[in-house]
């Protein structure tokens with residue numbers, strides 16, 4: 050396998066994403082894929098909070114269309130929120146959207162094509178010995194006992210007409226800090242054993258909140274929970290960096 054890169058929680062910061070990928074050699078000055086056989090995994094939350102969620106969404110989809118074996122995207126809670134808002138207007142999603150940085154310009158620009166893509170995203174992935182998740186939670190196990198079952202269960206919920214099924218995805222992926230608690234290392238060990246991997250990589254909970262410092266002081270990913278868990282969300286919307294992280298074997 051070629052080099053492996055992860056980035057998460059873009060939240061509308063298109064220019065930061067493009068320059069981060071360019072610095073990593075993954076895209077060229079025309080925003081075209083230049084990463085060869087490298088793999089890029091985007092761990093969710095393209096939209097909301099920041100300035101240009103739809104621009105990020107369209108850029109990621111264009112890059113994926115250009116290099117489908119190289120560019121991959123996981124479902125984040127903000128993707129679940131955007132789909133829930135669009136499909137169930139006037140439901141309880143509206144209040145969550147309001148308090149979680151939802152942006153009307155993004156939401157209004159979502160097409161059926163966007164929705165179909167967002168609803169079909171995998172929620173978890175196992176790449177080599179790594180387990181990629183958006184959220185630092187074990188709630189994924191509510192949808193299945195294996196990577197395949199979890200993804201099938203969440204995809205079924207995301208494509209169903211049942212508002213409660215959608216809500217459960219949003220709620221499950223919104224929970225956090227499971228691996229930062231006192232028994233976090235044990236929870237991580239159990240999840241890794243269950244899903245057959247040896248290290249978790251996640252976004253969602255900003256690094257500043259995990260190590261108790263301002264986001265402006267964050268300069269790289271943080272390994273915790275007995276070195277089993279890597280947090281990569283630098284907290285761009287909170288004044289931190291958008292981290293494009295190359296993983297080692």
Ligand SMILES: [Mn+2]
Nearest residue numbers: 094125126253
């Ligand atoms: Mn999130």
